[in-house]
Amino acid sequence: MKVVASAPGKVLITGGYLILERPNAGLVLSTNARFYAIVKPLYEEIKPESWAWSWTDVKVSSPQLSREATYKLSLEKSTLHCTTSRNSVNPFVEHAVQYAVAAARRNFVEKGKKDVLEKVLVQGLDITILGSNDFYSFRSQIEAHGLPLTRETLATFPSFFSITFNTEGSNGAVSRSCKPEVAKTGLGSSAAMTTSVVAALLHYFGVVKLPSSSISLTEQVAAELNIDMVHIIAQSAHCLAQGKIGSGFDVSAAVYGSQRYIRFSPSVLSSAQVGGSYLPDVISDILNAKWDHEVSRFSLPPLMTLLLGEPGSGGSSTPSMVGSVKQWQKSDPKNSLETWTRLADANAKLEAQLNFLNKFAREQWAIYKQIMGMCSNSAHEKWMEQVVDQFQAEIVKSLLGARDTFFEIRFLMQQMGKAAGVPIEPESQTQLLDSTMNMEGVLLAGVPGAGGFDAIFAIIIGEATDAVTKAWSSVGVLPLLVKEDSHGVSLEAGDPRNRELTSAISSIKIN
Secondary structure, three states: OOEEEEEEEEEEEEOOOHHHOOOOEEEEEEEEEEEEEEEEEOOOOOOHHHHHOOEEEEEEEEHHHOEEEEEEEEOOOOOEEEOOOHHHOOHHHHHHHHHHHHHHHHHHHHOOOHHHHHHHHOOOEEEEEEEOHHHEOOHHHHHHOOOOOOHHHHOOOOOOOOOOEEOEOOOOOEOOOOOOEEOEOOOOHHHHHHHHHHHHHHHHOOOOOOOEOOOOHHHHHHHHHHHHHHHHHHHHHHHHHHOOOOOOHHHHHHHHOOEEEEOOOHHHHOHHHOOOOOHHHHHHHHHHOOOOOEEEEOOOOOOEEEEEEEOOOOOOOHHHHHHHHHHHHHHOHHHHHHHHHHHHHHHHHHHHHHHHHHHHHHHOHHHHHHHHHHHHOOOHHHOHHHOOOHHHHHHHHHHHHHHHHHHHHHHHHHHHHHHHOOOOOOHHHHHHHHHHHOOOOEEEEEOOOOOOOOOEEEEEEOOOHHHHHHHHHHOOOEEOOOOEOOOOOEEOOOOHHHHHHHHHHHHHHHO
């Protein structure tokens, strides 16, 4: 038996910083960039003597990183012991495996079927992890070869391309003592990877039934009741692996897809933070805890496209920026509270406008489609001039209201950045975003999540995407191939590498 599960990356379009504190909400879009986890038995046959073993074997392979790690897994404690170099291990994967196995063990013990799980485990676990190219930055390779910074250039890279490491030390020399880091695009790779591994294992063990990647969003909503355990275990494993309890919106998006999200109370993971605790007991406490996060379905209105760009103007450290904002809150509680209150109101206002557009599209599709086509081909100043009746006026009024609200959000985020001494929306980004928002067919343009220099995004109406990508490329911004896909965690039909190979062979035959 082989199981292939996938989980998407994310883009947080509203709620940066505020989402860290309840009851503030954020709007997060899941994407077509996905991590895949392939789980199958390590051994084809069960050896008779294996029933007496208290350990089983686990192998984790990351072909893109040319890494492989092997472990011994305790059948009693659900803990891993690495039997290869620690340079090959990934703490997110280790926690995902341990927490998923412990959750499965609890499930089978409660049903009095512990031997059923152990029969599966003694065959060992062979886990392969693959990530879409969109999670990684190929900008340096493109520039090194003198190629144009375009989506067409990105599309020439083979799927699941080998990843180059940043191995330079602070003096420019190659560092052998420091663990190399992979250049990324900020789509939440660790959350998507953790979720895919947890989901694949829980489905492999028969604890949950994942929704198929081929089902509709309506069917997925019905199936979400079956995957709450995936969320809880992935959320817990991710928090413990990164050494802090974040908001969790990235894991939630990886599980449930595009959504409106309010974080869980950190206290639900209090038992997991006690060092040396017996893992099966920790898992029981986590699963019995009152998880009070709030998730509701959200997606961009029809005929709107998400576009992401990589400016290449230097990276930003989200943890240090968050720390600076928290320090500002402590040092200036009155002004910071006022700013956060205004931001929360503006975020809610934008959400209401986008929800109105979604509702209008469902009820009056022909009118909606017509006005969106007109707005796609003109700058925002001309949108109202093309209106011929009150229904079209309602749509345009909402579109313009969304723009005005988003300008307010950007202004407040800029003010917060200045007060906290961090570049939430750097001046170089501001000029680029302003010029983008003045282009034909562009509704919104901003910096996702915590902001900084890493990335920009735009929400574009209709067929205006090509013009924006060309404009970005002309000023040194690399437009990415990633786009919104509202689906969350999914069960795949097979190894994604085989699918890509089949598509390539079909393309050759056609040509």
